[in-house]
Structures are given as structure tokens and as C-alpha cells.
Amino acid sequence: MKTRATQLILFKILMSITVYSNAQTVSDYENLSLNADSYWEGSDLSQGFNSGNAFFTNTFDLTWGGYWSEGFAYSNMKDSTTAGFTNLYSARTASGYYNSANYAIGMDAAVIHLKNAAKGGIVNGMYVTNSTYAAISMLQGDAIGKQFGSIYGANGDIDGTQGKDWYKLSITGFYNNAPINDTVDFYLADYRFSNASQNYIVTTWEWVNLESLGNLDSLIFHLSSSDNGDWGMNTPGYFCVDDFTTMDSPLLVENHFKKNLFAFYPNPAGDQLNVSFTSSNYTFISIRDLAGRELFKENIENTDKYKINVSGYPSGAYIIEVSNSDHFIERTIFIKN
Incomplete structure (x- = not known):
């Protein structure tokens, strides 16, 4: 049986993808x-x-x-x-x-x-x-x-x-x-x-x-x-x-770790998650649980740094996701202590 840590690593590899679409x-x-x-x-x-x-x-x-x-x-x-x-x-x-x-x-x-x-x-x-x-x-x-x-x-x-x-x-x-x-x-x-x-x-x-x-x-x-x-x-x-x-197009997958279009710390997070962007073209940032339920979403246009209060989140793994007006989406995992 896979350990919890192994499951999270596999899930991170699966979810750390970039999706791009030309139309919606x-x-x-x-x-x-x-x-x-x-x-x-x-x-x-x-x-x-x-x-x-x-x-x-x-x-x-x-x-x-x-x-x-x-x-x-x-x-x-x-x-x-x-x-x-x-x-x-x-x-x-x-x-x-x-x-x-x-x-x-x-x-x-x-x-x-x-x-x-x-x-x-x-x-x-x-x-x-x-x-x-x-x-x-x-x-x-x-x-x-x-x-x-x-x-x-x-x-x-x-x-x-x-x-x-x-x-x-x-x-x-x-x-x-x-x-x-x-x-x-x-x-x-x-x-x-x-x-x-x-x-x-x-x-x-x-x-x-x-x-x-x-x-x-x-x-x-x-x-x-x-x-x-x-x-x-x-x-x-x-x-x-x-x-x-x-999305009106098939799934296109690219390696997130080659893109590094946003970063966050600390991971695992305590009360606050700090996010920085290498581009100002993003429009939204969101957090979801592993069941896909959206817990947080905020407009981040013209922002290169953002802070999210996660103090009320139970301990566990969450998906952080950023997107822009062209429906480009990048996501990865963070852990809440």
C-alpha cells in the first residue's frame, strides 16, 4: 500500500501541469x-x-x-x-x-x-x-x-x-x-x-x-x-x-518545473502563503482541495506578489492555481501544516 507521502508525490507530479487553450x-x-x-x-x-x-x-x-x-x-x-x-x-x-x-x-x-x-x-x-x-x-x-x-x-x-x-x-x-x-x-x-x-x-x-x-x-x-x-x-x-x-481544444501538457511562472513559500505553509509571479499577465489565483472544491479565488491583475491567509485551512494538501485571460492555467500542490 502506498504511503501518504508517496500518494502526495504522485499527485504533485500529476497536477503540476500547464494547460493552454486558444478558445472557450x-x-x-x-x-x-x-x-x-x-x-x-x-x-x-x-x-x-x-x-x-x-x-x-x-x-x-x-x-x-x-x-x-x-x-x-x-x-x-x-x-x-x-x-x-x-x-x-x-x-x-x-x-x-x-x-x-x-x-x-x-x-x-x-x-x-x-x-x-x-x-x-x-x-x-x-x-x-x-x-x-x-x-x-x-x-x-x-x-x-x-x-x-x-x-x-x-x-x-x-x-x-x-x-x-x-x-x-x-x-x-x-x-x-x-x-x-x-x-x-x-x-x-x-x-x-x-x-x-x-x-x-x-x-x-x-x-x-x-x-x-x-x-x-x-x-x-x-x-x-x-x-x-x-x-x-x-x-x-x-x-x-x-x-x-x-475549452474547445485537446489537453496540452507542459512541464511545470520548466516554466516556474510563479513561486510560493513557505511550503509547508503555516498561517500565510506568499506567492510571487514572473509575469504580470495572470488574472486569477485560486486554491482548491484535493476533491476539486474551490476554497479561494481572487483577481490578481497587475500584481507580482500576493499573500493568502490560510490559517483557517485544516492540515493537508491543497492545489494552488493561477490563470490568465487566454485561459492559460498553471497549478501545483502546497501543504498546510
Whole structure:
């Protein structure tokens, strides 16, 4: 079995890369026409919709009067307070990312096919949040889904979770018609913290970085939860997406240690991380944990030195990443004592 030190060394070699792209396309869904406070669920049987360099698949089942049964829908609904299935097409944020109008809603096993310049290239990531339906169900409980944090299921029986509930979005994909080996996980809710004040249900738009998946032709999204019953997952299986962003070029890898375009000290770090740059062309600096969650991001234009307060970070390994307006990204690892 590899030691922790060996794992960190291997991870450092893997992550200490430079990625460069000539173009970037954002699927923001604003190209899709909707009446005010409405949605599209596929009843025109078009089997999906295009935005940016991506096709978002959809299946509309004509039985039982017709209903959205697979894939994605899109919406500009603003209802962040009404509980239940009748409010299926609303985001908990009451708008798209950065108060934009339109956003997409996905369900388990939803698929995105990349097209044009994006096909076979890198997906930078996307913004994700909960649907109103899922968020309120987890917060309050309903006839099927439990209240997260409770030791009881919706049926009133002790469910064995001890209140350590979670709701997870997992993203993987395909390249050259073969499944890739990597998955990115993002917790839409997590009640497993020893300090209950850290428990959360996502109610804001959060960036999910997907660059680690490598070159892709398509992506597939899976939902899972700690709350399950005889018929599967009890938590409403929906999530919302905005600004799905493709790099529109394959992954290009260069050796970070030959570039040395930024440096930092001390490593391991105590309360403060000092960063210096050999170029003033960088626009952003960010820190992520090893699960890819963004913990810090700041604009650093026209800056050659920067200090980051890391005193509140738990001990462990973190990814420090810098980027510029041409989507050039350099990243490496630092250790927090």
C-alpha cells in the first residue's frame, strides 16, 4: 500500500501541469427563447437543445399525458420558496448564475454531447446549484424524502444514517466512444460534519471544475443520496446547471518545473502563503482541495506578489492555481501544516 507521502508525490507530479487553450465557449442557455417565468421540458419531441458547443439530451415520455423523463430541461422560473413536485423547474437561487435569466435542470443519467470545436477537448467546468424542489425536500422533509440531519426517514422510522446525510452529483464521461476512468464528485448537500454548523445544502451557484476528466466527447451525470428506499433514491433527483464551459481544444501538457511562472513559500505553509509571479499577465489565483472544491479565488491583475491567509485551512494538501485571460492555467500542490 502506498504511503501518504508517496500518494502526495504522485499527485504533485500529476497536477503540476500547464494547460493552454486558444478558445472557450460558454453554454449559458440565453440563446433559448422562453416566455417569462416558464420552462421547456421537451414536449415538442426535439430530444434536446443546443447551447454553446454542447447538445443537452432530453426524452419526453408520451404516456400518462406526457412528462419529462430523461436528460435536461431549461427554465427561467424564479420560484425559490414553493415546495414539492409542482415546482420541478425552479432553481433554489431564483435565477441563473450572476442573475442571468436562463439555466438548465438535469436529472440522474442526463447526458451532454460535445460538438464542433469542443468535441474531443477539455470541459473547464460549470456552475451548479440545487433545484428548489430538492433543496426544500432536504431542508424540511416531505412525504417521500427525509429531512436531512434527522435520524428518522420520511416514514417516521429510524433509518440508520444517524443524521449523517448527503446528496451527491457525480460527473464522468466518454472519449472516442469509450468510458473514461475518472469521476468528479460534488456534494449538493452534506450533513456528515462533526461540527453541525458546517452542514450545508447548496443554495448558491457553485463552480465545479471538470478539467481533471481530460479530453471528452460526452458527459454523463449521476445523482446519489444517503436517503434511499425500496424504489430507489428518496431525495428528489434534480440539479441545476449554468455556464457550462468548454475549452474547445485537446489537453496540452507542459512541464511545470520548466516554466516556474510563479513561486510560493513557505511550503509547508503555516498561517500565510506568499506567492510571487514572473509575469504580470495572470488574472486569477485560486486554491482548491484535493476533491476539486474551490476554497479561494481572487483577481490578481497587475500584481507580482500576493499573500493568502490560510490559517483557517485544516492540515493537508491543497492545489494552488493561477490563470490568465487566454485561459492559460498553471497549478501545483502546497501543504498546510
